[in-house]
Amino acid sequence: MLLRNKPIRKKLMTVILLTSSVVLLVTCTSFFLYEYYSFRRAAIYQLTLLGKIIALNSTAALAFSNAEDAEEILSSLDAEPHIFGGVLYNNRGDIFAKYPSDLNTEFYPASPEVDGVDFGKKYVTGYLPVVQGDTRLGTVFLVSDKEGMYNRFKLYVIIALSVICVSLIVAYLLSVFLQRNLSMPILDLARTARIISEENNYAHRAIKYDNDEIGFLTDAFNRMLTRIEDQNREIIDFNRELEQKVKERTLDLEAAYREMEAFSYSVSHDLHAPLRQIDGYINIYLTNNEERIDAGGMKTLRSVTRNVLKMRQLIDDLLVFSQLSRREIKKVEVPVNKIVHQIYEQFEERDKDRTVTFKTEELPNAFGDMVTLEQVWENLISNALKYSKHRDPAVIEIGSIDQGDKLCYFIKDNGAGFDMQYYNALFAPFQRLHSNVDFEGTGVGLATVDRIITKHGGRVWAESMPGEGATFYFTLPKS
Amino acid sequence: MPILIHKHQRCFSKRTISFIAAFLLLFLKVSAQSSPSQEYKVKGVFLYRFAQFTDWPPIAFHDSTEAFVIGILGSDPFGDFLDELVKGETIDGRAIEIRRYPNIQSLQMAHILYIGKEWFRSTEQVLEMLDGPILTVSDIRGFAEKGGTIAFFIKDHKIRFQVNLKASEKAGLSISSKVLRLAEICCTTNN
Numbered sequence: 001m002l003l004r005n006k007p008i009r010k011k012l013m014t015v016i017l018l019t020s021s022v023v024l025l026v027t028c029t030s031f032f033l034y035e036y037y038s039f040r041r042a043a044i045y046q047l048t049l050l051g052k053i054i055a056l057n058s059t060a061a062l063a064f065s066n067a068e069d070a071e072e073i074l075s076s077l078d079a080e081p082h083i084f085g086g087v088l089y090n091n092r093g094d095i096f097a098k099y100p101s102d103l104n105t106e107f108y109p110a111s112p113e114v115d116g117v118d119f120g121k122k123y124v125t126g127y128l129p130v131v132q133g134d135t136r137l138g139t140v141f142l143v144s145d146k147e148g149m150y151n152r153f154k155l156y157v158i159i160a161l162s163v164i165c166v167s168l169i170v171a172y173l174l175s176v177f178l179q180r181n182l183s184m185p186i187l188d189l190a191r192t193a194r195i196i197s198e199e200n201n202y203a204h205r206a207i208k209y210d211n212d213e214i215g216f217l218t219d220a221f222n223r224m225l226t227r228i229e230d231q232n233r234e235i236i237d238f239n240r241e242l243e244q245k246v247k248e249r250t251l252d253l254e255a256a257y258r259e260m261e262a263f264s265y266s267v268s269h270d271l272h273a274p275l276r277q278i279d280g281y282i283n284i285y286l287t288n289n290e291e292r293i294d295a296g297g298m299k300t301l302r303s304v305t306r307n308v309l310k311m312r313q314l315i316d317d318l319l320v321f322s323q324l325s326r327r328e329i330k331k332v333e334v335p336v337n338k339i340v341h342q343i344y345e346q347f348e349e350r351d352k353d354r355t356v357t358f359k360t361e362e363l364p365n366a367f368g369d370m371v372t373l374e375q376v377w378e379n380l381i382s383n384a385l386k387y388s389k390h391r392d393p394a395v396i397e398i399g400s401i402d403q404g405d406k407l408c409y410f411i412k413d414n415g416a417g418f419d420m421q422y423y424n425a426l427f428a429p430f431q432r433l434h435s436n437v438d439f440e441g442t443g444v445g446l447a448t449v450d451r452i453i454t455k456h457g458g459r460v461w462a463e464s465m466p467g468e469g470a471t472f473y474f475t476l477p478k479s
Numbered sequence: 480m481p482i483l484i485h486k487h488q489r490c491f492s493k494r495t496i497s498f499i500a501a502f503l504l505l506f507l508k509v510s511a512q513s514s515p516s517q518e519y520k521v522k523g524v525f526l527y528r529f530a531q532f533t534d535w536p537p538i539a540f541h542d543s544t545e546a547f548v549i550g551i552l553g554s555d556p557f558g559d560f561l562d563e564l565v566k567g568e569t570i571d572g573r574a575i576e577i578r579r580y581p582n583i584q585s586l587q588m589a590h591i592l593y594i595g596k597e598w599f600r601s602t603e604q605v606l607e608m609l610d611g612p613i614l615t616v617s618d619i620r621g622f623a624e625k626g627g628t629i630a631f632f633i634k635d636h637k638i639r640f641q642v643n644l645k646a647s648e649k650a651g652l653s654i655s656s657k658v659l660r661l662a663e664i665c666c667t668t669n670n
Contacts, residue, residue, distance in 0.1 A: 060657035063528040065521070069661055132531050134569055 008186055012179035013172070020171040021164075028160045035156060039149050043124050044117045047142055050080060051117075051128035055140045058088055059132040065090075067097045074099030083144040088130070090138040112139035122146065185209040189218055202229045264322030268315040275315070279308050314442045320375065321429065321444045324451045329369035336409070337363040339374055340398055343381050354389065360398040366407060366476050372452040379445040380411050380472055386439055388415030388469070395469075406458065406475045414469040418462075426462060449474070516556075521638050522618075522631055523557040523564055529614060529629065530570045530591055532655040539590060539612040539651075540573070547573040548588050552580050552605070553595025556618075589613055594627070602627065612651045616640075623665040628652070630665075641665040 006014070054073060061070035074086040074097060085103040088096040093111035107123070117126035124144040130137045185208075192206040202225050208218040282305055286293070293301065337360075344358055366373060381396070388394035391414050401408040418426065418433045425431035429447035446460075453460045453474045464470035526549055547570040551557065565575035580586045583605060594617040598605050602625045606615065615627045622630035623641040628650065630641040642662040647654050 057657065060528075060532060060655065060661055063531065064525060064658070064661050066661050133571065135531065 008183045009179055012182055013175045016175035016179065017168065017171055021168065024164050024167055028164065032153075032156065032160065035152070036149075039152060040119050043144065043146075043149065044119060044126075046080070047083065047117050047124055047126045047144055048128065050077070050083060051126050051140050051142050054086065054142070055128050055130040058140065059130055059137055062088060062090060062096060062130055062137040063132060065096075070097035071099055071101070077142070080144075082146075082148045083142055085143045087141040088138060089141065091136055093139075096138060107143050108141055112141055115139070185214045185218065189214070189221065193221075196225070202232065261322045264318050268319040268322065271315050272312070275308055275312050279305065279312075282308070310440070314444075317442045317444045317448070321448050321451070324372070324448065324455070327369075327372070329372060329455055331368055332370055334366045334368055334370055334373050336366050336373075336377070336400075339377050340381070343377055347381070347385055351385075354385075355393040356385065356388075357393045357395045358398075359396065361400070363398065363400050363409070364402075364407060366409075367478060368456045368476055369452075372455075376449050376452050376474070379449050383445060383472075384411055384413035384415065384470075386415075386441070387417075387434075388413045391415060403475065406477045408473055408475045410471055410473045412469065412471040417464040417466050417468050417470050419466050420464060423462070427460065518633075518638065519556045519558075520560055523561045525631075525638070525640070526557075526561065526591060526593060526616060527564055527568070527575075529616065529654075529658070530575070532658045533614060533647075534653040534655075535590060535612050536651040543572070545573065546576045547571075548576045548578055548590050550578045550580055550586070550589025550592045551595070552583070552586060552589075552592055553597050555579055555595070557593075583608060591616060593617065594619065594622075614647070614650065614652055614654075629662075639663065 054076070057076075058070050058073045060066070061073060070088050074088065077083050077086050077099060085099065085107050087098040087103070087108045089112045090096045095110070098108070112127050115127045115129055117124065122145070124146065126142050128140050128142075130140055188209070189206050192204055196202060196204050205222045205225060206218045208215050208222075282301060286301060340360060340363060348356075381398075384396045385394070388396065395412075395414045397412040399410055399412075401410070416434065416439070422433050425433060427446045427450040430443040432441060432443045434441075450460050453476070457477050458475040460472070460474040462470055462472045530547060530549065549561070549565070551561075562577050565577060568575055578587070578589065580589075586608075590612070591614045592609070594602070594605060594615060596618050598617075599619045602617075602619055602622060606626045609615065614629065615622075616629045616631070617627055618631050619625070619627070620630075620632075623643040623646070626643065626646055628643055628646045630643075632639050632641065640662050642654060642659060642664055643666045644654075644659075644664060645666060
């Protein structure tokens with residue numbers, strides 16, 4: 001509706017004015033209609049009356065065929081200027097007398113029609129019988145114009161319109177005054193709401209005017225504001241508490257972390273020494289007693305050496321892992337392509353008898369710490385190779401996706417894969433998803449990758465299906 | 480409207496006059512039997528009208544069923560016309576009868592009495608003899624002055640009538656003012 005988006009003041013005033021107008025219109029129309037029917041009745045009555053009088057008076061004139069007398073009687077119609085013509089017909093239906101003598105033939109018929117008065121469109125006409133005793137002597141016909149009615153209507157319309165105009169003006173003035181009572185409290189409430197939302201200050205309150213529904217609304221509104229204020233305060237306090245707690249926890253965490261790193265460092269460092277000793281002494285023994293050792297003994301010694309190596313590897317990994325957060329990353333342009341190929345060539349040298357399909361596109365340079373990013377690729381590629389060693393051929397695919405403000409690298413293998421159910425453990429340190437029998441490992445590789453990438457501000461994730469290989473992704477911001 | 484006017488013809492001898500008079504009378508009598516002239520048609524209607532527009536006193540009728548009598552004394556210029564005119568009509572619910580009285584002796588009841596022209600010499604005497612509520616009408620010249628109630632005359636080619644109010648009052652009749660307005664009122668001053 002047209003009113004929908006108009007302000008309340010306008011709505012109220014429109015309602016008042018519309019109602020007033022409708023009432024006025026209905027009233028005036030009713031009176032108008034009443035006037036019309038009143039007039040109609042009066043006109044018919046008057047015509048009948050005059051007709052009857054004339055009929056009564058003209059009996060003798062008709063009876064004795066005295067046309068002059070008849071005309072004289074008809075001339076009494078002068079008294080009513082709206083009845084502008086009269087005709088007397090004898091009982092044969094011939095015109096006996098007419099008044100005025102020059103009455104136009106269009107106004108009266110050649111012979112009389114049925115008795116009665118007809119309120120026609122332009123004229124009122126009537127036929128009345130002229131009767132003496134039991135005998136009908138003829139018919140009197142009268143015709144009246146409706147000027148009287150039209151004049152009255154004109155006057156009536158003028159009066160009605162003036163009254164309507166005056167009434168509407170009064171209604172308008174009244175409505176301006178009255179609607180204020182209704183709209184002021186609403187507008188005030190709206191204004192308060194607007195101020196609150198603009199200033200974001202919940203300290204304001206709306207003024208209550210009357211004790212009606214709007215007053216109730218105002219009260220509810222104010223109560224709501226108070227509640228919001230209180231809740232806000234609570235939230236702020238709570239936030240502060242939380243922040244405090246978080247700070248404390250973070251400090252605790254950092255302390256614990258540093259402790260762990262220190263521990264890892266010292267442990268791995270300390271563990272290196274005896275291992276070196278073991279390795280050394282084994283070599284000395286081997287060198288000194290080459291001829292004396294038999295095949296079984298050799299095998300055993302070699303196994304010992306292998307295991308020592310494994311242990312050193314594990315300790316190195318731990319060392320690297322423990323040093324990670326200590327190192328500051330120096331961001332330079334890192335030639336990823338070169339690194340990847342280098343790592344692969346090294347592997348090829350070590351494991352000549354494996355069939356590996358190594359697919360890689362031209363990899364873009366990354367922006368980050370050289371050493372640690374090398375470590376990342378080392379870990380990921382060695383993982384891919386390790387877990388696909390039962391495949392012939394093992395397929396490893398390395399690629400990249402430009403993601404606007406960051407680069408995304410991926411490495412895909414067709415190896416053993418893992419169950420996504422255990423995804424949470426994937427990048428957690430020391431958590432292994434496969435037994436050492438199937439695939440050996442320290443459980444630190446991916447954790448290291450995660451740490452490094454996170455430090456660079458990127459993200460690492462993986463997708464896999466058991467038995468269908470795995471794809472590892474990581475993103476690095478471009479700058 | 481053709482007019483029938485009687486004039487005294489003094490130019491001829493008495494014998495011729497009476498012969499012509501007799502012939503004329505005969506002619507009139509004969510013609511009276513057939514349809515009358517236009518003039519007498521109108522006058523006949525007027526007779527009926529007088530009956531409609533006049534009130535007779537109660538003594539004029541014995542009871543409510545008694546007929547209204549239009550009498551014609553002497554020569555009848557109306558013929559069948561009058562009988563046809565009043566057939567089926569009523570005056571105040573009474574049937575209308577036309578009675579013809581050739582002479583005074585035969586005269587009986589009449590509410591309206593049309594007196595033929597031949598009584599022009601003895602009008603007063605005839606009127607003397609009448610008694611009661613009788614409306615007398617005639618073509619006789621000066622009938623109203625002589626004491627008759629209504630006298631026909633022709634003016635401007637129209638049939639008019641004189642009314643002697645005294646005579647109507649004397650007979651106890653009350654003629655409607657509407658008719659009186661059309662008539663020439665005669666004999667208001669004693670003449």
